[in-house]
Amino acid sequence: MPPVPSIPLADDRTIAAADPSIGNLVKDATTHLSTLVRAEVELAKTEVAREVKKGIKGSVFAILALVILLYSSFFLFFALAELLADIGLWRSAAFGIVFFLMLLMAGFFAFIGYRKFRTVRAPKRTIDSVKETAATLRQRGSDEPRD
Template identity: 60%
Template sequence: MTGPGQNPNGPGAGLPPVPSIPLTDETARDVAGEQSVGGLVKDVMTQVSTLLRAEIELAKIEVGAEVKKALRGSVFFILALTIVCFSLFFLFFAIAELLADLGLYRSASFGIVWVAMLVTAGLFGFLGYRKVRRLRAPERTIETIKDTAAALRHPGEHS
């Protein structure tokens, strides 16, 4: 569900709304009834505070999304470790069956199973690596912080 004027497929799609500073046009009446310097400073501090809270909220949202991706990717590492632990049973079983002989040595057959499980663990480890490799820095937050810093350094310029 999106609000009026919001693109449901845009960069903020699916993210909760964050506080923002309302942008309005100045009218002649507003300019004529200018506030005192103290009132202006108060307004600026309120807007900076709102901006900083919005930046922090955006960072929380982006970092939270990346943590969820990392957790999903770590499942593959856990699966790989579990398979390696279970495959040790087959290694020891193959050593115990070393003396058995049924056409093909039983130890060789259990050794083949052990190698197959290691290959499977390697596959799950590779899939986990691919998931974790996709993690990215919170680029939108970094970009907006840079824009905010630039605006505070050069308050009269517009980009």
């Protein structure tokens, strides 16, 4: 994972001893909030990119299954034409066997694609982190006395 900016931690006693002004406190809070938002956005981008890659892999197998199915339809029609033109079943049976073999392959690739799609999940860590941040900000806002 790429490095994500973090909020610098400081000793509370050092801050209390220095007795910073309101302006400095607001500036620090704004800086920390900006860093927090950037970290949340970076986490969301990382998780979404990972899930998109999984989705692309699953779609490749689904497309492969559809291509094989499309080519299999050619053999179905070719076997039907052979059957109608040549009532003997031997040659057309061979084309039918090829058709069913290709259907099995399409089913196999469709199954693999389905399994890959099933692994795609919502960015849970990002959602949890955003909910936690929102709850913390709401809690801090309600703890402060109102004038």
